[in-house]
Amino acid sequence: MTVKLIDKNSIALAGTCPSEDAEELFQYLLENRLAVVDWSQCEQAHTAVIQVLLASGCELKGTPAGSFLHGHIEAALRRARGQIRPFAAGLEVRNSRSRQD
């Protein structure tokens, strides 16, 4: 199984994760907001899967086995998450209260 929900706190990615895995990973992360994703056995992952990791801001555990993931994607995800979001606009704050003057 390339994507597997271990328990509420952890999800594992292993082998070559195809684009279909993105949906499953997304559901798991949606239902288990605190889960950490262990990708140490992951050799390759389709962009759709990486996109889910990027969007969720989830914590990643382990060094991915695949050289492209380890050499470039890991750093890219870390930068996207750990920085003061130079590329991100943050969340929308839909303020229904009137501002105090």
Added chain:
Amino acid sequence: MTVANPKHVLIIDDAALVRAYYRQALERAGYHVDEALNGLEAMEKVLLHSFDLLIVDVNMPQMDGVTFLLTLRDKELPLSAIPALVTSTEAGQQDIAAARAAGANYYVVKPLKQEALTELVGMLCGVAA
């Protein structure tokens, strides 16, 4: 342009326009050019003449580029050692990987301009620019 000991290139592509376009560029640069419409025809030609480079398009009827290359590389030396430049409209990783697995030396995505083609062929054949 006449060149002493010109290199021989075989263009394998089912589109007449493409073959004509490449031929013009390469003949201007001093190469000796031959053409084939598909993999089958190409196989006949390589058995008869010796070439320094094959330009193989992936999408062809009768026998496509990848099949042709696989068959070629399976043959005996020196036939199986002819360098091959594979061209395709696709830039997907699977396509590049498949071509490489079949034995492509290099892969380019079309459209390929004449100057780019000439430069590339020059490098692959070891001809001074």
Added chain:
Amino acid sequence: MNEFIEQFLLEARELIEQATSDLLALEHQADDPEKIDGVFRAFHTLKGAAGIVDFEPMGRALHAVESILAGFRSRTNVISPTIINECLACLDQVTRWLDDMEASGEVPSGAGAAADAIVRRISGTAELDAPASPGRDWLARLRDQNPGQFSEARTALRYVPNPDAFFRSEDPLAMIEELPGLISIDLALSDPAQPFDTINPFTCAMEIFVLTNVDTETVIRIVGGASNQIELHALDTKPRADSATTLSSLGRSILEAQVLLLREPRQNGRAGRMAAAGSVSINVLRQAGLEAAAASVADALNDGNAISLIASIERALREKPGGVLSEIVDTSRPSSAAATRVLRVDTTRIDTLVNLTGELTVVKNALGHLATRAQAGLDAKGVAANLRDLQTQLDRLVGEVQRAVLRIRVLPMRQMFQRFPRPVREISASVGKLINFTVEGDDTEADKAIVESLFEPLLHVLRNAIDHGIEDAEERQATGKPSTATIVLRAFRQLDNVIVEIEDDGRGVDVARVREVAAARGLVAADTLARMTDAEIVDLIFVSGFSTAREVTDLSGRGVGMDAVRTVVERLGGRVSIDSRPNVGSVVRLTLPFTVMMTRLMTIESAGQVFGLPLDMVIETAIIPRDRIVSIGGAAAFAWRDKTVPLISLATSLGLGSRVSDAGQARVVITSAGGQLAAIEVERLGERMDVMLKPREGLLGGVKGVTGTTLLGDGRVLIVLDVQELFN
């Protein structure tokens, strides 16, 4: 679509006519800023029009020319014949496209290649050493994020795959993986504001930024098919070594491809592949004049050993002209150089950590003993008291470790300060002013995150000072100032803060003009404006929406205002202010916290508002069926893992009004605060993020339940909750 196309054709042809006549005029007189502006605007408008009819390749080509024009304008204001020719050539191509469209009634297909060619040619004409032309925001960010990697890169690209890429079985990152000479990749979501639970995993909504050390031609060869989703930028203009004996980037690409070919595991055809790869490699090396390398490959080929053949080719790839072996990054193994950054650390800081580790070990051992006692069921009260003690000690120690670790992240400003002299020189040259630029206190230390984030805002402040603050030589002499102006960049520590100042001896902020602009733009009500002191007026330049007309032109309408400077600084937990004295000068002062605590948050939403919850307080999230929630007096609770957990509704407790709850279930976040379990009912769960917390002050100081705030990237405020207070 038809009615747009007609309109588009009309407008586009007009714009082309205008631009052409301006360009021809510039051929006779190259320094006519009005005409240059006219050309720029024509390209800019044409680009916009192309967007409306969805003619992407045309938009891309125009964008490339427009950006070069923009960079050009900010530097010299004199346009070169080369640029004029390129602009005219581009307009020719656009005219051809327009003719096609007129004949066929639709956007021409296959325009991508011609657009590529334009992009390629125009990128080659620009001198692109730092600073990058304004408006290339992503490029500038890439550069500032990885200065070391950026300087090695020859091509930068921004790839925005089609949203239906996944449906078409495309894998954008896999294509990027095929690029030779990859230096770094950055990823970003197209809409970072989109809540996590609404994203569609099958739609591609991200952007990929790549730095590679091969040239744009090589990149185009590989990405050809996706070229209409990719923006390329050529970077390198360093003088090449004598190209007679160097491998060109195409040569490198070919050699790398041979190595990959040789690594193919398939048994059949192995001999053929090896021989073909060998002869191509020899050809490439000979052609590049690298005879020795070619001979070495030929030898390995004769031996018939694939491994030594691969090794000989890789060796050739590493060698620099002159046959000197240099430090390489083996491209077949993951590049860890991309990920790590080196930090020099004072050894006493490491010693502190070592001591703390010792103390932690003591606590750990004590806990061990205690566990044994607890297991034996002896002296429950004594055990409990000891546990409390240890917990207090641990609390203190963890705090100290955090502080000590953060101190390691602290580094001197020097690294960042030393990037300024050059751009300052260029900016002053471009506006024709003489500036004496000095730096003070560059050994002042601050947190790594701060030092790295300040470059852009400080650069903007400097640009502003040079552009607007400093008078030109005549004006200065007339007021008795030395004709050379002075700008000082200074940093120093003050208690818990780091202060960075930019001081100039220019004309100060024009208070009257600021008043005017603020009134004209309706930024402040007229009567309030009348009552404001000069100092308060001056502070208005940091307000969003304020930028004088001149600023907009200078930065080509794509610039950043002083409001962005304030946003960045506040996001870092600091403040920025300006002290100005008419005709004497100004001091822009950034006050930043010395150490910065990053907190990991989870976002939650209730009653239409989003809040942050420190992740270290969250135990679990769960869905509880409403019939399991019991009312106890005025409060509510439910059973969870054999415990009773009090429950509050976030909406109600923050006074946001209670909504009729969702039928059968409640979504709750179970937290632990001060050792007590407590659950909060929320409407939605959001994503996780790392933020720097600014302690609450001002209006929020009196609000219960708020730990602090942080500024999100788009300038909005995220309120971070204090769970303990919510429940008290």
